[in-house]
Amino acid sequence: MFVRRIAVIGTGYVGLTTGACLASLGHDVVCADVDADKLERLRRGEVDILEPGLADLVAEGIAAGRLSFVLGASAAIRALAEGPEVMFLCVPTPMGVGGVADLSIVESVIEEVRDLLPADCVVVNKSTVPVGTAERTQELLVRSDVAVVSNPEFLREGSAVYDFLNPDRIVVGASQQDAAERVAALYAKLGAPTVLTDAPSAELVKYAANCFLAMKLSYVNAVAELCDRLGANISDVTEGMGYDKRIGQAFLQPGPGWGGSCLPKDTSAMLQLADAADFEFRLIRATIDTNTRQRQRMVEKVRLAVTGKRNGSLSHRRLALFGLTFKAGTDDLRDSPALAVAALLRQAGADLVGYDPALRPDSGHPALSSITVTDDPYHAVKDAEAVVVLTEWPEFRALDWARLAEAVRKPIVVDTRNLLDPAVARRAGFEWIGVGMP
Ligand code: UDX
Numbered sequence: 001m002f003v004r005r006i007a008v009i010g011t012g013y014v015g016l017t018t019g020a021c022l023a024s025l026g027h028d029v030v031c032a033d034v035d036a037d038k039l040e041r042l043r044r045g046e047v048d049i050l051e052p053g054l055a056d057l058v059a060e061g062i063a064a065g066r067l068s069f070v071l072g073a074s075a076a077i078r079a080l081a082e083g084p085e086v087m088f089l090c091v092p093t094p095m096g097v098g099g100v101a102d103l104s105i106v107e108s109v110i111e112e113v114r115d116l117l118p119a120d121c122v123v124v125n126k127s128t129v130p131v132g133t134a135e136r137t138q139e140l141l142v143r144s145d146v147a148v149v150s151n152p153e154f155l156r157e158g159s160a161v162y163d164f165l166n167p168d169r170i171v172v173g174a175s176q177q178d179a180a181e182r183v184a185a186l187y188a189k190l191g192a193p194t195v196l197t198d199a200p201s202a203e204l205v206k207y208a209a210n211c212f213l214a215m216k217l218s219y220v221n222a223v224a225e226l227c228d229r230l231g232a233n234i235s236d237v238t239e240g241m242g243y244d245k246r247i248g249q250a251f252l253q254p255g256p257g258w259g260g261s262c263l264p265k266d267t268s269a270m271l272q273l274a275d276a277a278d279f280e281f282r283l284i285r286a287t288i289d290t291n292t293r294q295r296q297r298m299v300e301k302v303r304l305a306v307t308g309k310r311n312g313s314l315s316h317r318r319l320a321l322f323g324l325t326f327k328a329g330t331d332d333l334r335d336s337p338a339l340a341v342a343a344l345l346r347q348a349g350a351d352l353v354g355y356d357p358a359l360r361p362d363s364g365h366p367a368l369s370s371i372t373v374t375d376d377p378y379h380a381v382k383d384a385e386a387v388v389v390l391t392e393w394p395e396f397r398a399l400d401w402a403r404l405a406e407a408v409r410k411p412i413v414v415d416t417r418n419l420l421d422p423a424v425a426r427r428a429g430f431e432w433i434g435v436g437m438p
Helices: 013-024 038-041 054-063 073-079 106-115 134-140 160-165 177-184 197-231 236-244 263-276 284-309 337-347 394-398 403-408 420-425
Strands: 005-009 028-033 068-069 084-089 121-127 146-149 170-173 192-195 318-322 351-355 373-374 386-389 411-416 431-433
Touching: 005 013, 005 073, 013 028, 013 054, 013 068, 013 084, 013 160, 028 038, 028 073, 028 431, 038 068, 054 068, 068 073, 073 106, 073 146, 084 106, 084 177, 084 197, 106 170, 106 337, 121 177, 134 146, 134 197, 134 394, 146 177, 146 197, 170 177, 170 197, 177 192, 192 197, 197 263, 197 284, 263 284, 284 386, 284 411, 284 431, 318 337, 403 420, 411 420, 420 431
Parallel strands: 005 028, 005 084, 028 068, 084 121, 121 146, 170 192, 318 351, 318 386, 351 373, 386 411, 411 431
Antiparallel strands: 146 170
C-alpha cells in the first residue's frame, strides 16, 4: 500500500474519524480546524465527542507520528512536506435558508488553499453536499492540475470508527478516473466493495441512501400506528417482514420519529434538490410529514395515558423523560426526536424532568432550557405522573423498575422505543404502553 500525505480540513465527527482512521491505516495525516482550544485538547489526545474507539486511535496516531493537528486549512497544507497528495473537506454544510445546504464554509476553505495546493493534489468532498458541488468546487479552485472528487461518508454517530474501518461500500465519484482511483486506493486495506462513478452520482448516493433510511423508518412508524389501531404487534410484523432478504431486519425499529444530524438535513436537501430539478418528490415529502406526525402521536399517547382522555390537559403534569439524545450511544442533541417530543409536551403545559446517561445536569445546553435535567433516574421520576422513554439507551432496561414504581406518582411508562420488556415493567407495578404493541 502507498502511504499518502493527507490533509483533513475540519475535526468534527466526520473529519476527526476520517483523520484518525486514515492514520491508523498507515497514512500521514494533518488535521486542521479553526477552534484553537479544541486543537490543543486533541494534541493531548482528548476527544470531546462520545465516539467509541476514537480517542484511542487519536492517541495512537499522535504517538506513531502519523497524526497531527494544526490551526487553519493553509497550515495543514504547509505542515506536510511537499504538500498533501489528498485533501479531505470535512467541514459543516448546515441546513441553510429553505433547507438548502449552506456551502459557505466549503467555499472559504477553497479560497484559503487555492494557491497553496501542490500540482496533482486531489480535493475530496466528504461533507454531504448538493449534487453539482464537486463541479462547483472545481470551478472555484481555478486549478486544472487539481482534481475534485466526491467520496461521501456513511458513518453513524456512536459507531463511526467501526463504520469507517468496516464499510459496507466505498463510493468515489470524479470526472477524472485516475483521481477517483487514487482516492479509492486509500481504503484498499479495508477490502470493501467500491463504486467508481461520476461526481454527481456519488453525491446523489448519499442523499438517496439517507432518504431511503428515513423512508424506511417513517414507513415502520406508520405501520406501527396501524398496529395500534388494529391490535397487531409491530415487533412481530417487522420480524416477519425483515426475514425477506430484500427488506432486511435492520432499521425497522419504531420510535418517536427519526432525527440526528443527517436524516432531517438530508431529506430537506433532497426535496430542494428535486424542486430545483422541477420534480415534485412526494415520497420524501410524505416521509418528513409522517415523521412530524409521529412526534405528535407520542404526545397523544402520553396525554391519554396520564389523563385517561384524548383531550385531557397536561398542564402542570410532571413527566419524567428518559433519554434526550437523538439516539442511544451518543451525546448529540441535534434534531433529537426526544427533544421534539419534549417541546410538544412543554407546549401542552407539562413540567419536564429529564434523565440521560450521556448528559450532565449542568451541561447548560440551550436545547435543554425547558427541562430540569438530573443525573439520577430515581430522582427524575419523583412525583412524576408518567415516565416517557424517548431514547433507546440499554441502561434503562437495567434500572430497578420496582424502585422507580415506588418513587413515581403514577406508575405509567410510555415507552416510545419499545425498549423495555413489558413483562418486567408490569411485574414492577408499571402500566406499560408501547408503540404498535397490543
Ligand atoms: C445516519 C446514517 O445511518 C449514516 O449512514 C449517515 O452517514 C449519517 O446519518 P446517524 O444520524 O448517526 O446516521 O443515525 P442513525 O443510527 O441512522 O439513526 C437516525 C435516527 O433514526 C435516530 O433518531 C434513531 O433513533 C432513529 N432510528 C434508527 C429508529 O428510530 N429506528 C431504527 O430502527 C433505527
